[in-house]
Amino acid sequence: MSVPLLDLSRQYAYLKPDLDKAVINVLTHGKFILGPEVKELEEIVAKLCNTKYAWGVASGTDALLLALRAAGVKAGDEVITTDFSFFATAGIIVRFGAEPVLVDIEPDSYNIDPNLIEAAITDKTKVIIPVHLFGQIADMDPIMEIAKKHNLKVVEDAAQSIGSTYKNKTAGSMGDFGCFSFFPSKNLGAGGDGGIVCCNDDDDGEMVRMLRNHGAKPKYYHKIVGYNSRLATMQAAVLLVKYPHLQKWSEKRIDHAKIYNDAFASIDAIKTPVVKEYTTFHIYNQYTIAVANRDEVLAKLKADNIGCEVYYPVPFHSQECFKELGYNDSDLPHSTKAANEVMSLPIYPEMTPEEQTIVIDAVKKAI
Ligand SMILES: *Cc1c(COP(=O)(O)O)cnc(C)c1O
Numbered sequence: 001m002s003v004p005l006l007d008l009s010r011q012y013a014y015l016k017p018d019l020d021k022a023v024i025n026v027l028t029h030g031k032f033i034l035g036p037e038v039k040e041l042e043e044i045v046a047k048l049c050n051t052k053y054a055w056g057v058a059s060g061t062d063a064l065l066l067a068l069r070a071a072g073v074k075a076g077d078e079v080i081t082t083d084f085s086f087f088a089t090a091g092i093i094v095r096f097g098a099e100p101v102l103v104d105i106e107p108d109s110y111n112i113d114p115n116l117i118e119a120a121i122t123d124k125t126k127v128i129i130p131v132h133l134f135g136q137i138a139d140m141d142p143i144m145e146i147a148k149k150h151n152l153k154v155v156e157d158a159a160q161s162i163g164s165t166y167k168n169k170t171a172g173s174m175g176d177f178g179c180f181s182f183f184p185s186k187n188l189g190a191g192g193d194g195g196i197v198c199c200n201d202d203d204d205g206e207m208v209r210m211l212r213n214h215g216a217k218p219k220y221y222h223k224i225v226g227y228n229s230r231l232a233t234m235q236a237a238v239l240l241v242k243y244p245h246l247q248k249w250s251e252k253r254i255d256h257a258k259i260y261n262d263a264f265a266s267i268d269a270i271k272t273p274v275v276k277e278y279t280t281f282h283i284y285n286q287y288t289i290a291v292a293n294r295d296e297v298l299a300k301l302k303a304d305n306i307g308c309e310v311y312y313p314v315p316f317h318s319q320e321c322f323k324e325l326g327y328n329d330s331d332l333p334h335s336t337k338a339a340n341e342v343m344s345l346p347i348y349p350e351m352t353p354e355e356q357t358i359v360i361d362a363v364k365k366a367i
Pocket of ligand 1: 059060061062085086088089131157159160181182183193194195
């Protein structure tokens with residue numbers, strides 16, 4: 001029997017009446033761009049994240065784009081981030097003609113190591129982007145302390161961590177900006193692309209709001225040149241139907257993680273996810289294990305029709321497009337090792353106990 005890495009059709013099966021109604025309602029009222037559902041979603045996310053503002057944008061990537069622009073990043077600046085994340089985190093920095101400065105990760109959490117950040121700061125540094133990878137928030141207290149000391153802005157890449165908490169503080173609420181993605185595979189996924197930017201500062205909030213709509217204020221009057229990066233009303237309508245389930249879905253993922261942890265506890269060859277002492281709610285956007293002979297194990301699982309994937313096989317410093325940054329594997333040993341050893345297993349909320357047993361047995365056999 002095969003087990004998929006993710007199966008969104010199971011969600012649709014029980015949300016169908018509500019989702020169909022919500023989408024038809026948008027088709028009926030016809031306010032397709034920045035309609036009432038967008039405003040409602042923004043209010044809900046601002047409340048969840050405990051921020052003054054939340055502005056819906058076209059994607060998680062654009063959320064980072066608008067936040068970095070509002071933070072004042074320009075050509076020639078440097079932006080510090082992790083070496084180990086989804087490509088958008090580093091790619092977006094280059095869009096400004098700025099340079100990504102890559103910092104190694106903690107080997108246990110896979111998040112940026114705060115102890116290495118200060119050494120990476122120069123007089124060109126403008127922003128730090130911590131990524132809350134796999135659903136666990138990076139160690140934000142020391143990061144915010146360093147940022148304050150050096151007068152840097154912090155943009156949280158919380159694309160994988162909506163609703164997760166650090167010392168009971170929500171992802172996206174601690175930095176100057178919190179950026180989220182509603183890509184369908186995230187814990188709260190739309191029926192297409194979408195994202196949102198959270199912030200507390202009035203000027204920052206106004207800037208993001210203007211930037212997503214060509215920099216206009218009022219309509220047709222442009223003090224700055226912005227983007228077309230609005231969240232589609234249709235996507236907001238889908239997200240409003242799904243949002244009430246988010247907490248329960250994330251708790252289901254935690255339940256699955258516990259079952260995996262118990263099953264793999266006695267197997268030394270498998271490194272299960274480490275939950276840091278400051279993590280008060282890990283939302284397990286991914287359940288990521290590390291094994292030394294990863295590619296072999298992965299191939300065996302794929303042969304058994306087990307959905308599994310490597311997030312991420314290539315650290316930023318090894319990407320062809322970043323070769324000119326001039327890093328070696330030995331500069332970033334932990335992210336290099338992680339890229340060679342990690343693999344993620346199915347953990348979606350609707351996975352059945354039978355399916356999880358199949359995955360566990362297959363992993364054990366492959367190891
Ligand atoms: C998904 C993701 C993004 C990008 O979000 P999109 O909505 O796909 O543009 C950025 N950073 C991280 C860490 C992500 O996982």
